[in-house]
Amino acid sequence: MSHATIATVSTLTVPGARLHYEVRGSGPLVVLAGAPMDAAAFAPLADQLAADHTVVTTDPRGIHRSPLDDPDQDSTPDLRADDLARLIVHLDAGPATVFGSSGGAVTALALVQSHPELVRTSIAHEPPSFALLANREQLAAQTEDIIATYLTGDTLGAWAKFMDQANIVLPDGVLGQMFGGERDPQVVADEHRWFTHELRGTVHWQPDLEALHAAAPRVVIGIGEESAGQHCDRASRALAAALDVEPIMFPGDHIGFVEDPERFAARLRAVRSQDG
Incomplete structure (x- = not known):
């Protein structure tokens, strides 16, 4: 069922970049973050949530409509987390429930470590970090080798x-x-940036387990129901075990929010309702 809503489109100047972001709906703040996925990838999910939430989506720095002052600057989870922190402060609607998927999941975790006061719940859906494997x-x-190729x-x-490497089998x-x-x-431009300036920093990110475990915000590790055996399934389960939390299963696979946003x-929304 379609629930398309009108998004307010704006730009926020952050150190070294201009961050494209979109706001839908009204209610408690939910931020949807990807890396390298941009705001458009999350639009159908944002439309679904906007009925009872203020939903914010962004193009991460250097991707699509978020240009950099220095195009050769690497994108790290900490830089992207700082961007989200500035965005939440700018909107003055936090603390936020932050849902991040893939590289955005690593961003969401980095945000908890650096700015826990801005986060109510961090939902990290299939972070690809392999630090604990x-x-x-x-x-x-x-x-x-992938980057060199x-x-x-x-x-x-x-x-x-x-x-x-991801153990994803395509027909x-x-x-x-x-x-x-x-x-x-x-x-193609966004793909080039991902391979040359974003992939390495994302997968090498080292979680601060003590900070995540002790943080006041609730940390949720999400896994796609159809992602069993894939790299992100393994990485997510390793992180959940290290944090002593049970992972929460979400519909679909690594991009379930694209394939079945409803x-x-x-x-x-059910996970968000447990924020308290």
């Missing part, structure tokens, strides 16, 4: 290695359909 050195070497111009080869021919042929120049919103 036993094969992290192998994963680090694979990541460097991309820099040779072999985009399909890089994505094939990325999917293999024959789908990889070429997704990343081959004529492609949107903005998508069911995903219902689960997120």
Whole structure:
């Protein structure tokens, strides 16, 4: 069922960048964060939640409509968390429930560590950080090979290695359909930034377990019901175990919020209702 809402589009100047953000609805503040996914990827989920929440989505720094002063600056979870902190303060509507997926999940965790007073609940959906995995050195070497492959111009080869590392199996021919042929120049630019300036810092992020465990905000680790055996499933379960919390299952896989925003919103709303 469609619940499209009108979004108020604005820009916030932050150190080194201009942050594109969109606001929908009214009620308790929910921030939806991705990396490298931009605000558009979260729009259907934001529309679902806007009936009873103020929902904020952003393009992370350097992606799509959030230009950098220095295009060669690396994007780290700590920098992105600082951007979200400034945005929440600017809106003066916190503390917020912060839902982050993939690289955005790492951003959400970094925000709890640096600005816990701005967060009511941090929902980290499938963070790809491999700091707590036993094969992290192998994963680090694979990541460097993926980046090097991309820099040779072999985009399909890089994505094939990325999917293999993530343990995501695609049907024959789908990889070429997704990343081959004529492609949107903005998508290609965002992809280039992800591989060259964002991937490394995101997966190498080291959680401060003591700070996360002791933080007043509630920390939730989310996993897709269809992500069993994938890299982000393993990384999420390792982090949940280290924090001594039970992971919460969400509909779909790594991008369940894109594929089924209605069911995903219902689960997120249920988690949000436990914020107290």
